[in-house]
Amino acid sequence: MEEVKVYGAWGSPPSHRVEIALKLKGVKYEFIEEDLKNKSEELLKYNPVHKKIPVLVHNGRPIAESLVILEYIDEIWKQCPLLPTDPYDRAQTRFWAKFIAEKITPAVRDAMLIPGEDAEKKTEELIELLHILEKEIKEKKFVGGNRNKYMDIVSLYVIHWIPILQEYSSKHVLTREKFPGIYDWIDQVLLDCGDIMENLPDKNKMFDVLRVIFGPRNNYKPT
Amino acid sequence: MEEVKVYGAWGSPPSHRVEIALKLKGVKYEFIEEDLKNKSEELLKYNPVHKKIPVLVHNGRPIAESLVILEYIDEIWKQCPLLPTDPYDRAQTRFWAKFIAEKITPAVRDAMLIPGEDAEKKTEELIELLHILEKEIKEKKFVGGNRNKYMDIVSLYVIHWIPILQEYSSKHVLTREKFPGIYDWIDQVLLDCGDIMENLPDKNKMFDVLRVIFGPRNNYKPT
Numbered sequence: 001m002e003e004v005k006v007y008g009a010w011g012s013p014p015s016h017r018v019e020i021a022l023k024l025k026g027v028k029y030e031f032i033e034e035d036l037k038n039k040s041e042e043l044l045k046y047n048p049v050h051k052k053i054p055v056l057v058h059n060g061r062p063i064a065e066s067l068v069i070l071e072y073i074d075e076i077w078k079q080c081p082l083l084p085t086d087p088y089d090r091a092q093t094r095f096w097a098k099f100i101a102e103k104i105t106p107a108v109r110d111a112m113l114i115p116g117e118d119a120e121k122k123t124e125e126l127i128e129l130l131h132i133l134e135k136e137i138k139e140k141k142f143v144g145g146n147r148n149k150y151m152d153i154v155s156l157y158v159i160h161w162i163p164i165l166q167e168y169s170s171k172h173v174l175t176r177e178k179f180p181g182i183y184d185w186i187d188q189v190l191l192d193c194g195d196i197m198e199n200l201p202d203k204n205k206m207f208d209v210l211r212v213i214f215g216p217r218n219n220y221k222p223t
Numbered sequence: 224m225e226e227v228k229v230y231g232a233w234g235s236p237p238s239h240r241v242e243i244a245l246k247l248k249g250v251k252y253e254f255i256e257e258d259l260k261n262k263s264e265e266l267l268k269y270n271p272v273h274k275k276i277p278v279l280v281h282n283g284r285p286i287a288e289s290l291v292i293l294e295y296i297d298e299i300w301k302q303c304p305l306l307p308t309d310p311y312d313r314a315q316t317r318f319w320a321k322f323i324a325e326k327i328t329p330a331v332r333d334a335m336l337i338p339g340e341d342a343e344k345k346t347e348e349l350i351e352l353l354h355i356l357e358k359e360i361k362e363k364k365f366v367g368g369n370r371n372k373y374m375d376i377v378s379l380y381v382i383h384w385i386p387i388l389q390e391y392s393s394k395h396v397l398t399r400e401k402f403p404g405i406y407d408w409i410d411q412v413l414l415d416c417g418d419i420m421e422n423l424p425d426k427n428k429m430f431d432v433l434r435v436i437f438g439p440r441n442n443y444k445p446t
Binding site (some may be wrong): 048049058061062064067068069071072075076087088090091092094095097099102132136 | 244271272281284286287288291292293295298301310311313314315317318320321326355359
């Protein structure tokens with residue numbers, strides 16, 4: 001009997017990556033909601049290096065880092081592959097997943113959630129990164145035009161979280177007018193992946209939590 | 224006829240990762256040395272996102288990011304596998320490779336090469352990361368005790384570059400006394416991988432370049 005546990009948090013994009021991958025594969029798992037201000041002893045034991053969610057625990061053995069976990073899930077449960085089969089497409093997918101997880105995600109945080117004195121500069125940096133993504137999507141149709149589930153899962157940050165965060169912060173950086181390629185592609189993913197979008201965190205619940213952590217924003221009006 | 228090119232730089236650890244992997248696989252390649260102060264148009268074309276070496280160009284198609292390239296090389300040329308076969312060992316390998324490439328490497332740079340006002344704090348942070356590695360190696364024998372070529376290649380940063388950088392900067396952080404586990408493991412890799420160590424950059428040549436870029440260090444004496 002297989003035991004699969006996910007230590008995560010309901011509002012966290014990396015945590016949702018792991019849950020969605022398991023759902024796509026049809027793998028049953030137990031979800032343990034972590035209080036990020038008071039992390040459990042188990043989480044600290046399972047991820048002593050980064051002390052972060054998500055952690056997948058498979059038959060007692062922990063794996064940390066969401067992109068590493070996605071590769072593990074894809075190797076253990078072969079049904080409904082996440083990564084493409086062609087090595088070049090796999091490399092392109094890994095490259096762009098890394099770009100979204102390690103470049104765009106912190107840039108959004110810096111520009112929208114913890115803008116300091118250099119808020120303008122941080123916003124410019126984010127816009128520059130989004131232009132790189134836009135150019136890739138328009139010219140090369142993103143990871144070579146071959147969409148795959150791995151990329152769709154990682155892209156949910158752009159599709160679901162950025163719109164919420166920019167509404168909350170009133171920094172409307174990613175708009176359909178300025179980034180039509182990204183929006184066309186968002187539309188396609190939404191069309192195909194309605195099922196995996198179902199359990200993503202609710203906008204208004206996110207706003208409530210963001211207000212507690214980061215304070216109210218001047219122009220924010222509940223919708 | 225297969226065309227394999229590597230755009231790299233002789234002193235760069237990520238660049239050597241790619242070259243060593245190709246050598247282990249017995250793949251012939253053309254090496255293009257980049258002048259990092261005046262990058263070639265080809266490099267900027269092949270890696271417009273990060274504008275960084277290394278880039279592997281395989282039959283005209285570019286791949287960037289050294290860890291992504293290692294996975295690609297391992298998938299294209301099956302001989303002499305880099306990653307282990309067991310999914311859990313693969314996940315552990317990817318986790319620790321990421322730790323060395325994305326945590327330890329910038330921490331060494333901050334502590335040894337560009338120490339600012341907070342030099343002490345940066346050194347403490349590096350020591351903390353090395354203790355994490357030491358603990359992993361002593362308790363769990365590193366990636367589950369199963370050494371593999373992928374990890375050996377990524378670990379060369381700890382084995383070859385850190386000793387050079389700490390001699391240059393006179394910051395002797397990684398010592399045999401304080402980190403016996405890391406040194407035992409370095410000894411093992413050196414014993415097994417003499418062949419792949421052959422073309423790593425020479426210490427004195429590295430010192431010459433470091434002095435040009437970062438200036439002379441107070442306590443540095445040529446050996």
